[in-house]
Amino acid sequence: MNAADKKRLLKEMLYARRFEERCYEAYVDRKIGGFLHLYPGQEACAHGVLEAARPGEDHVITGYRDHVHAIKCGADPKEVMAELFGKETGSSKGRGGSMHIFDVKHHFYGGYALVGGPFPLAAGLAKGIKMKGGDQIAICFLGDAANNQGTFHESLNISALWKLPVLYVCENNLYGIGTRIDRSTAVTEQYKRVCGYDIPADQVDGQDIEIVYKAAQKAVKHVRSGKGPYFLELMTYRYRGHSMSDSNAYRSKDEEADWSKRDPILILKNRLIKAGEYTEAEHKKLDKKIIDEIENDVIKFAEESPEPKVEELEKYVLAENDPYVCAENVRGEQQ
Amino acid sequence: MANMMYWEAIRRAHDEEMANDPLVICMGEDIGVAGGTYKATQGLYDKYGAERVIDTPISENGYTGIGIGASFVGVRAIIEIMSVNFAWLAMDQIFNSAAKVRYMSGGQLTSPVVIRSPGGTAHQLGAQHSARMEKVFMGIAGLRVVTPSSPKQAYGLLKSAVRCNDPVFINEHELMYNMKGEVPDTEFFHPLEGSEVVRQGKDITLFGYNISVHWCLQAADILAKNHGIDAEIVDLFSLSPLDRVGIAESVSKTHHAVIVEEAEAPVGVGSEVMAIINEECFFDLDAAPVRVSSANVPQPYNHKLELAAIPNKDNVVDAVVKLLGKS
Known part of the structure; x- marks a missing residue:
């Protein structure tokens, strides 16, 4: 990874941070409703892994903390914000919301709100890739708590058995909603749980994007070469609560302070400054530019976009005019 | 017109649809090497191979989700759940993924998956192998539910379900697989809606x-x-x-x-x-x-x-x- 790449990744992570913080404000202002799960603290995970893959081409799927993954895959931040605002111009036309960002043209197959739900879907995407003969891979990003669902074990078993091209990325942020991992999980180190399925697995620091990138390169190479699934555990931390309705009361201030010292943006920024590639002044300028861009471009678009029409409430439930539905259309003998 | 059994009609529909489109697959417990509990996929494993006629582990939510995920990228999976009683275990994927994905993606994504499963009372199978679940499936927006009463319907409805762009649940009955009836010799597609x-x-x-x-x-x-x-x-x-x-x-x-x-x-x-x-x-x-x-x-x-x-x-x-x- 050269200095230009590092600077670009720093910019992307900073953009993701400011985007999510602006979502927080918009939620407080009641511009965004429902449940909102924010990503600050975990930026190096999505960016480091996808940097080692082919975003926009590889098939990516995740849970409800999905804005940043979608944007890194190529989704337009304006459309993501408009979705959060419930607008017709949103990525899911205002029908999905924060937990259901989709951008299929960039091969981002969605955010899903049932913990562990995407595990089998990811394996299915991989099965589809394998049948169609491409060299893409499926990448499934989920949290540590999802690994206590049956779908985790069912999907790992089948993926290994069928040698499916799927990379499972576990963003281990140590909490399943408000329950600390050692209170919910017998084996807290998630990569160890995978050995029962004979799937290669690593555990690395999820706060240092260069470490994430290097580990992901190895994992992606393995999966893309047709050797079957891989499991990558990234040790990370979310700064906000599980969702906006979470007061974070279950964590100590000391723990939060310790993790904030290992902030992924801070780590990369300081490294670039130390190497003489970057300055504090450049960073401040960049930060201001990003904040302005989000305000003037992204928020403005979301604010000014129209809401979906109530007359179109039932649109998108079923396929429109599917020829196999009506007796007039189906071929062959009629009743 | 050929006189055939309900299971033979289903098997014929599988065979024709798999021959028509290399992305049509079928998956389920014992459907491959063993030919299916009710013979609905008999002989297809030898004809189309293990990549397309897939014996799954006993993991209903897992393999149903895999069929749904594969359908996101153009695969047409026909999933057999051996008994509808086991479909309860796959409800999360059927309801939360297959039925809702078109709506919650604003029409970007669809799940053209077919899930077939027999329910109903057969011969003293007891409480956990005799349930009828059509009432549950029919209450879910985004999912089509059809239920064939004859070999002809079993054939034509499966054919249409495979081609339709919506997820379709086909409710079969354990006592009907050996029922005989006329099925046209020429290929036909039964409409998925109507009576x-x-x-x-x-x-x-x-x-x-x-x-x-x-x-x-x-x-x-x-x-x-x-x-x-x-x-x-x-x-x-x-x-x-x-x-x-x-x-x-x-x-x-x-x-x-x-x-x-x-x-x-x-x-x-x-x-x-x-x-x-x-x-x-x-x-x-x-x-x-x-x-x-x-x-x-x-x-x-x-x-x-x-x-x-x-x-x-x-x-x-x-x-x-x-x-x-x-x-």
């Missing part, structure tokens, strides 16, 4: 679907012979959506309705059809509609109790006679 008048009549409409169509047919013969009652029978092969127009047309003609279902009555096909009758043609009724359905109990093992729990042709005859006030 079929399988017997014309003027005095009363019997609504049935799947196995209960046959109880209605048997009852109609008895009613004609012993009671001088001319019953019309409407086959509700599409449970979601139900054919509002077809239901109203028949009731408007006969002015009487009995709904026959194997499932227990609460929150079922019968209650839904009654609601449609109320909404569409209440003033055409000459008497209140009646349901013939199972006792509201987990299915008992004891054969005598089992038979007492489910409806039969005699219950249909009795209900019609009582409703029309004739004997």
Whole structure:
């Protein structure tokens, strides 16, 4: 990874941070409703892994903390914000919301709100890739708590058995909603749980994007070469609560302070400054530019976009005019 | 016209659709090497290979989700769930993923997956192998539910379900796989929506679907012979959506309705059809509609109790006679 790449990744992570913080404000202002799960603290995970893959081409799927993954895959931040605002111009036309960002043209197959739900879907995407003969891979990003669902074990078993091209990325942020991992999980180190399925697995620091990138390169190479699934555990931390309705009361201030010292943006920024590639002044300028861009471009678009029409409430439930539905259309003998 | 068994008709539909499109696959427990519990995929493993005729582990939610995920990228998976009782384990993927993905993605993504599964009371299989679940599936927006009452329907509905861009649940019945019937020799696709008048009549409409169509047919013969009652029978092969127009047309003609279902009555096909009758043609009724359905109990093992729990042709005859006030 050269200095230009590092600077670009720093910019992307900073953009993701400011985007999510602006979502927080918009939620407080009641511009965004429902449940909102924010990503600050975990930026190096999505960016480091996808940097080692082919975003926009590889098939990516995740849970409800999905804005940043979608944007890194190529989704337009304006459309993501408009979705959060419930607008017709949103990525899911205002029908999905924060937990259901989709951008299929960039091969981002969605955010899903049932913990562990995407595990089998990811394996299915991989099965589809394998049948169609491409060299893409499926990448499934989920949290540590999802690994206590049956779908985790069912999907790992089948993926290994069928040698499916799927990379499972576990963003281990140590909490399943408000329950600390050692209170919910017998084996807290998630990569160890995978050995029962004979799937290669690593555990690395999820706060240092260069470490994430290097580990992901190895994992992606393995999966893309047709050797079957891989499991990558990234040790990370979310700064906000599980969702906006979470007061974070279950964590100590000391723990939060310790993790904030290992902030992924801070780590990369300081490294670039130390190497003489970057300055504090450049960073401040960049930060201001990003904040302005989000305000003037992204928020403005979301604010000014129209809401979906109530007359179109039932649109998108079923396929429109599917020829196999009506007796007039189906071929062959009629009743 | 070929005379074939229900399972043979399903097998033929699989075979034709797999030959037509290399992205059609089938998956489920024991469907490959073993040929399927009800033979619905017999011989296909040898013909199409292990990548397309897939023996899955006993992980219903897992493999159903995999079929759904594969459908996101153009694969057409026909998933067999060995018994509908096991489909409860796959409900999360069916309801939360397959049925909702089109809506929550604003139309970007669709899940053209087919899930086939037999339910119903067979021979003393007990409470956890005898359930009817169509009532659950038909309450979910975004999912089509069809239920074939004959080999011809079993063939044509599966063919259309594979080609349709919506997720389709096909409700089969364990006792029907060996039922014989005529299936056209030429390829055909049965519409996924609508209903079929399988017997014309003027005095009363019997609504049935799947196995209960046959109880209605048997009852109609008895009613004609012993009671001088001319019953019309409407086959509700599409449970979601139900054919509002077809239901109203028949009731408007006969002015009487009995709904026959194997499932227990609460929150079922019968209650839904009654609601449609109320909404569409209440003033055409000459008497209140009646349901013939199972006792509201987990299915008992004891054969005598089992038979007492489910409806039969005699219950249909009795209900019609009582409703029309004739004997």
